[in-house]
Structures are given as C-alpha cells and as structure tokens.
Amino acid sequence: MNEQLDVARREDTLLNSTRPGVRARIDPSRDKQVPHRIVVVGGGAAGLELATGLGNRLGRRGRAEIALVDSARTHLWKPLLHEVAAGSLEVGEYELNYLAQAHWHHFHYRLGAMAGLDRTKKEVRLAATFDDEGREITPPRAVGYDTLVIAIGSVTNDFGTPGVAEHAVPLETVAQAARFNQRLVNACVRAQSQPGPVRPGQLHVAIVGAGATGTELAAELHRTIREVVGYGLDRIDLERDIRIVLIEAANRILPGLPERISKSTHRLLDKMGIEVRTGAKVMEVTAEEVKLADGALVPAELVVWAAGVRAPRVLRDLDGLEINRINQLVVEPTLKTTRDPDIFAIGDCAACPRPGAAGIVPPRAQAAHQEAAHMLRQIERRLRGRPLQPYKYRDFGSLVSLGRWSTVGNLMGFVSGRGLFIEGLFAKLMYRSLRLMHEQALHGTMSAGFAAVARALSRRTSPPVKLH
Numbered sequence: 001m002n003e004q005l006d007v008a009r010r011e012d013t014l015l016n017s018t019r020p021g022v023r024a025r026i027d028p029s030r031d032k033q034v035p036h037r038i039v040v041v042g043g044g045a046a047g048l049e050l051a052t053g054l055g056n057r058l059g060r061r062g063r064a065e066i067a068l069v070d071s072a073r074t075h076l077w078k079p080l081l082h083e084v085a086a087g088s089l090e091v092g093e094y095e096l097n098y099l100a101q102a103h104w105h106h107f108h109y110r111l112g113a114m115a116g117l118d119r120t121k122k123e124v125r126l127a128a129t130f131d132d133e134g135r136e137i138t139p140p141r142a143v144g145y146d147t148l149v150i151a152i153g154s155v156t157n158d159f160g161t162p163g164v165a166e167h168a169v170p171l172e173t174v175a176q177a178a179r180f181n182q183r184l185v186n187a188c189v190r191a192q193s194q195p196g197p198v199r200p201g202q203l204h205v206a207i208v209g210a211g212a213t214g215t216e217l218a219a220e221l222h223r224t225i226r227e228v229v230g231y232g233l234d235r236i237d238l239e240r241d242i243r244i245v246l247i248e249a250a251n252r253i254l255p256g257l258p259e260r261i262s263k264s265t266h267r268l269l270d271k272m273g274i275e276v277r278t279g280a281k282v283m284e285v286t287a288e289e290v291k292l293a294d295g296a297l298v299p300a301e302l303v304v305w306a307a308g309v310r311a312p313r314v315l316r317d318l319d320g321l322e323i324n325r326i327n328q329l330v331v332e333p334t335l336k337t338t339r340d341p342d343i344f345a346i347g348d349c350a351a352c353p354r355p356g357a358a359g360i361v362p363p364r365a366q367a368a369h370q371e372a373a374h375m376l377r378q379i380e381r382r383l384r385g386r387p388l389q390p391y392k393y394r395d396f397g398s399l400v401s402l403g404r405w406s407t408v409g410n411l412m413g414f415v416s417g418r419g420l421f422i423e424g425l426f427a428k429l430m431y432r433s434l435r436l437m438h439e440q441a442l443h444g445t446m447s448a449g450f451a452a453v454a455r456a457l458s459r460r461t462s463p464p465v466k467l468h
C-alpha cells in the first residue's frame with residue numbers, strides 16, 4: 001500500500017512538473033519512469049502527419065513513446081482516390097508503407113482497427129486482423145495511452161438509400177477506388193467481346209454527389225474512358241455508348257463552394273459532354289439504373305456514390321465521448337474532446353467549432369493538415385505542462401481539378417477576406433501544392449521534391465491510363 005502511495009506521489013510530481021520534456025509516467029509494474037505514451041489512431045491526412053511530426057520531435061530523443069494505429073498497412077492521400085478510380089494514377093508511386101514510415105520517423109505502427117475504448121484503463125481496443133485466407137495476423141489487443149488522438153477520418157453517407165450498398169461503389173479506400181476501376185475496364189472489355197451490341201446503360205457511369213470528389217471524378221473519367229477505348233476497343237462507339245451523368249440533390253454542383261466556381265465548372269462539364277442533373281434526389285440504385293425522386297430513371301451499370309460524409313460508426317460508442325448527429329467527436333477549440341482531457345480528435349472525424357464563424361471546421365484536406373500541425377504544438381505544450389491554445393481554421397480557398405481540361409477555384413485573400421477566382425495553369429499549380437504540403441510534412445522538403453521530379457519523369461514512359 002505504502003509502495004503504491006509512493007508511486008502515486010512520484011507520478012504526481014512528474015505530472016505537475018513544468019520542465020521541458022519530463023512529462024513521463026511511473027509504470028507501477030516496473031516501478032520506474034517510462035516515457036509518456038502518445039497514441040494516434042488513424043494514419044490519414046491528419047494522423048500520419050501528426051505521428052511523423054511527433055516521432056521526429058519527441059520519439060527520436062525518447063521524450064515520448066509514439067504509436068500509430070491504422071486498420072490499413074499503407075497510406076494514400078485521399079484526394080487522389082478519384083484518380084485511382086479513373087485509372088490515371090499508379091498507386092504504388094504515391095502510397096506509403098506505415099511500417100517503413102514508422103521506422104524512419106521514430107514511432108511504432110500497430111496494425112488493427114480501433115473497435116472500442118476503455119477510458120478508465122486508458123486503453124484503445126483493437127480488433128483482430130486476418131489475411132486473405134482468413135488466418136489471424138494479430139489477435140484482439142489493447143494499446144495503452146497517456147494522450148490519445150483520434151483521427152479516423154470519415155466515410156460516405158448513403159443516407160440509407162436502398163441499393164447503394166449492393167450496387168454503388170463508394171470512394172473511401174484504395175481498394176474501393178481500384179474496384180471501381182476494375183469494373184470500368186472489365187465493362188469495356190466485355191462490351192468489346194460480347195456477341196450482341198452494347199446495351200443502353202451498359203457503359204454509362206452515374207456519379208451521385210457533385211461535391212469536389214464527384215465532379216473531379218466525372219472530369220477525370222471523361223478522359224480515361226476515352227483512352228481505354230482508344231487502345232483498340234473498336235466495337236465501342238464513344239459518342240453512342242459512353243455517357244457520364246453527375247447527379248446532385250442540391251440546386252447546383254459544388255454546393256459547398258462559391259457560386260462562381262460552381263457556374264464555371266458546370267460550363268466546363270457541359271463542354272466536355274458530361275450530363276449534369278441538379279435538384280435530383282436519388283431514391284434507389286439497382287443493377288441497371290438510378291431511380292430519382294421525380295420518377296426519372298438514369299440507366300447506368302456503373303454507379304459511384306460520392307454524396308455526403310459521416311464519421312465511422314465505431315465513434316458512436318467510445319466509452320461515453322460526445323458525438324454529433326453524423327458521429328463526429330465533439331471537440332473544444334483546443335481539439336480536446338469535451339468529456340476527456342486526455343483524448344483529442346483531429347481531421348474529418350472531429351466536430352471542431354470555428355470561433356467567430358458559423359458551423360464547424362469543414363472535412364477537408366487543408367483542415368486536416370492544419371489541425372495536425374496545431375496538435376503537434378499542443379502536445380509539446382501539454383508535455384511541458386503549459387495551457388493549450390485554440391485552433392483557428394484558415395480557409396486558403398478551394399480548388400477543383402477537371403483533369404487535363406482545367407482547374408478552377410478561388411484563393412482567399414487574407415487582407416480583404418474575399419476570394420480571388422483563379423483558373424488554368426496557376427490554379428493547377430496551387431491545387432498540386434496542397435498534396436506537396438502533405439508530402440513535405442511526411443518526408444521533408446528535399447525528399448518530397450525529389451519524389452515529385454521522379455514521378456514526373458516516370459510518367460513519360462508509362463501509359464497515361466491503367467489498363468488492367
């Protein structure tokens with residue numbers, strides 16, 4: 001008993017200390033001081049940047065022990081997924097292996113999906129993982145933390161629409177994006193080799209949701225389908241057989257962006273021959289068509305669901321943490337969850353208020369990047385016993401890539417607070433800069449620069465579209 005009190009007293013002393021880098025804990029089982037354990041769950045746009053930064057700043061010098069948990073083994077920056085679906089991006093060139101990244105940047109990687117949380121024991125529960133043959137790789141296990149950051153992103157919200165789960169493909173993971181691309185290439189090869197003519201709808205693609213994801217996918221597909229067919233699939237008539245339809249429930253495409261971007265993007269899609277249906281609510285998806293609320297039927301055997309997001313279901317029951325109506329963890333401006341001072345949330349799965357502005361921080365890559373950088377500074381402050389600072393979202397503008405046709409968007413002017421409309425090459429460069437910022441956070445400036453040059457050179461020697 002005395003021994004326990006002694007340990008608790010020493011632990012208190014350490015926790016109340018304000019000396020830099022000494023926020024360690026006493027491990028009662030070993031009766032010795034061990035580094036503070038920081039666990040980041042979810043290695044996406046936000047979590048991987050954070051784990052890498054923590055590893056470089058704290059893990060390298062043993063000032064903290066950092067672990068990253070992810071249900072996947074590799075990371076691909078999500079805004080690239082529409083290019084995977086369209087077949088214009090070679091995944092291997094961009095994906096990053098968590099185990100290697102952890103080794104290079106002084107953190108540990110734990111494979112597994114977070115399945116629950118025990119706040120009293122300060123443990124994240126991970127589900128078992130299995131290989132393709134059903135053999136267990138890792139058993140169900142618990143990972144202990146002193147500071148926990150949850151960054152498990154968002155998933156597509158199908159709003160319970162019948163037929164979506166069975167017939168539409170969402171774009172949340174590399175596997176799903178690759179699956180859609182396989183379906184597309186297979187549909188073209190099938191149409192080429194089948195005895196009869198191409199059926200109406202057989203090579204039609206319906207994309208539900210005209211946010212940035214759906215709109216960018218429509219434009220990218222417009223080019224890649226033509227390229228696939230151009231590789232000798234001469235029984236397919238591009239004008240007659242191929243159709244891309246973008247369906248949006250709101251009364252304009254890109255409803256979350258300024259109207260000017262929406263209008264000029266719409267004009268460009270019209271020029272490309274992409275059919276846009278706004279004010280169109282989807283009621284059901286079947287194997288052959290999409291049924292709309294006004295009774296119209298859109299024939300399409302290839303359907304992508306890109307409408308709406310919500311946070312993963314596992315957040316609904318995380319030992320009493322507060323969530324909002326779409327399962328996001330409610331956080332204070334400091335990114336700390338409202339009911340536990342040791343648990344934080346960043347990225348799409350966090351509902352973070354915007355002091356002085358309406359609504360919450362939007363689920364976007366630039367917010368994930370900013371929150372990861374802010375969280376890194378806050379964890380350092382926390383370890384030094386300093387008070388946490390609030391995060392303020394800075395909207396640098398929005399850009400939409402229409403493949404090789406154009407890029408349109410706006411850049412926010414911080415002096416005037418007004419957006420500057422941009423289009424073409426400059427917009428394209430700005431669009432790429434967001435990804436480069438992510439790569440810079442993961443690899444450093446030099447390596448990110450070399451990788452970009454190497455990719456640009458290798459692209460000249462490979463087909464511009466994936467054919468298998």
Ligand SMILES: Cc1cc2nc3c(=O)[nH]c(=O)nc-3n(C[C@H](O)[C@H](O)[C@H](O)COP(=O)(O)OP(=O)(O)OC[C@H]3O[C@@H](n4cnc5c(N)ncnc54)[C@H](O)[C@@H]3O)c2cc1C
Pocket residue numbers: 041042043044045046047069070071072075077078079080081082112113114115151152153154171172212213312314346347348349363364365366367368399
């Ligand atoms: C196709 C597409 C295009 C987009 N384009 C743009 C764009 O152009 N501009 C823009 O600003 N935003 C864009 N976004 C949104 C942007 O990608 C997200 O806002 C951003 O990725 C959010 O980062 P995050 O770290 O919160 O989540 P993510 O990047 O989604 O990462 C979540 C991570 O958590 C892991 N994970 C999930 N569940 C669990 C679990 N239970 N246990 C352990 N790990 C788990 C996942 O494997 C993943 O690695 C796009 C999104 C998509 C899908």
